[in-house]
Amino acid sequence: NAGVTQTPKFQVLKTGQSMTLQCAQDMNHNSMYWYRQDPGMGLRLIYYSASEGTTDKGEVPNGYNVSRLNKREFSLRLESAAPSQTSVYFCASKYRYSRHPTGELFFGEGSRLTVL
């Protein structure tokens, strides 16, 4: 059971380049999330998808787009990367509240992105 899988694990981009971070979960979770982690700032929510077919903005959505491709997959796209987007990106998933009482998040291993 792989849990939450993110690719790539490491990426270096030049300013203005685009890329997509991929995330897949095999736990039959309904909700999926993208966070970024920067030193001293905890995790900040970029976008989330409460269920297949829906996406919503989080705290820091500017410069990003997302696609909930199906129930398993949730991708994060940087259209024109900027140095301020250098960060560690985490994908996470969980059951919706109504399906599972604990509702805890399960995280992928992270994707370390550097924008030069």
Add this chain to the structure above:
Amino acid sequence: ELKVEQNPLFLSMQEGKNYTIYCNYSTTSDRLYWYRQDPGKSLESLFVLLSNGAVKQEGRLMASLDTKARLSTLHITAAVHDLSATYFCAVDDSGFNKFYFGSGTKLNVKP
């Protein structure tokens, strides 16, 4: 927007000592989560607190939740070096299916 504040942000302590990490949040919620993160690694779930007065314990760590005070604590008893990590609390804004995280407490337990 829900705010989650942890303190302290950094904690250096000797093995064998006790200490408490505090997590305050700004809006009504009856669900709070504690996670552990080792350097360069992902986040691992430690505790899930689902109601007012909930208390969970695992080894030297004990977490509690006071929803009326909007406060959770993570108490460390007789710290050991293996507990060195960053600890995050997170609140589930249930109505909007969002999770909000504190800034984390970096714990260093010195032998």
